Amino acid sequence: MEETMKDYEKELEASFRKINEGDVISGTVIDVNEDEVTLDLKYYTQGIIKAADMSEDPGFCVKEDVKVGDVIEATVVRMDDGAGNILLSKKEANAVLAWDVLKQYMEDKKNLEVQVSEIVKAGAVAYVEGIRGFIPASQLSLSYVEDLEPYKGKRLTVRVTTVDPEKQKLILSAKEVLREQAREEHDHKVAMLVPGTILEGTVESLQTYGAFVDLTDGLSGLVHISQISQKRIKKPSEVLKVGDKVKVKVLNTRDGKISLSIKAAQDGQEAEEIEKTDVRNYSSGESLGTSLGDIFAKLDIHV
Missing domain, CATH: 2.40.50.140 (Nucleic acid-binding proteins)
Structure with a gap:
């Protein structure tokens, strides 16, 4: 009973906390439809993120990429959306928070699964944490890639190699992952020789x-x-x-x-x-x- 009261006190305290426009807050997804995502903010009202404010990634699909139970961080755009809910934007939060996440990915040399959304001059574009990333043609494969078009829509495993929030610059590399995999395969083959x-x-x-x-x-x-x-x-x-x-x-x-x-x-x-x-x-x-x-x-x- 004591734990229940403590939990209630925490929820009550959270419901009276002050939220201002521009704040970055987190909430748990309780509903998803084609138009918007609804968040439980543990506040007196719910948070709403319009589908268009979820991600810059043109391949993003709110119905497929967001699930009930997901925890999302978003920026408070307006305290009342006209229906008594707090209007939020994940895209705006990404502009602040995603860069720190990307820096950590780079430091950890984390392998990331991405999908190439478009082909541009000298490379390809893929989104990570809602941020537009560039994969130079020289970093798409272990060998030289002359025709980039087959890479459009292709899923790749990449690593973050450059993060520059001031210049809005995110560089990714599939070659780094492929090189490491090739080295591991080579060393395994060598180890198998008697x-x-x-x-x-x-x-x-x-x-x-x-x-x-x-x-x-x-x-x-x-x-x-x-x-x-x-x-x-x-x-x-x-x-x-x-x-x-x-x-x-x-x-x-x-x-x-x-x-x-x-x-x-x-x-x-x-x-x-x-x-x-x-x-x-x-x-x-x-x-x-x-x-x-x-x-x-x-x-x-x-x-």
Whole structure:
């Protein structure tokens, strides 16, 4: 009984609170129709939001996007709409509150589901929290998008990358999400490779320190120069060329990188691990001078 009285006191106190035009208040949706949304404000009267004042998003549908029980924040436009209700606008509240929400989305790197509402020059438009957001063409996909029209009406998972309330600027990116997903898929595939497995691949590039081999399925690995041939070579191009089909043995999979050996795959013997050679930082665009002395020193071979 005591809890009931306390609840009643809170409701009574709320009903006498002062509400002014321009205030941003919240209420619970108790009715939705095509023309308006009715809110319980825990006040002596209800709040009304006209459908046109709900969102700037042209794809917004009040009957589909608003449900009874939803809590909505809106700005008080007029204390009496002519029928004794408080007239509210969610669009006006969005202009103030949504930017803080968007900033938090950006900080949290939150994935958001949006629908492209229109195609514009150099990109697409989608709405988040009722705010118009721009997705540059370069951020729609992992690859270059020449024809933007197929994206109209398409649903995308995006992240907020730029929030500027003063300039009313909201930039979104689908590419950032896709890149992370691709990286996770790649790392999973790499983790599934079992050291010692013999695979077939194609030499895709030659570097001074070794050869990169395409293993298909989006994977490639490095064959260090010391693991290319049984004989001593000064550079990979002495025995390999781009496009060569080779058999390789998986030595290890560390940090999403694949270390391979042609030498071990050829003679069936376990290749020597390169414990002191850090190949994780190598890329196809780097160069590294490697002498025979350096190779044997790194392999820790005693002759």
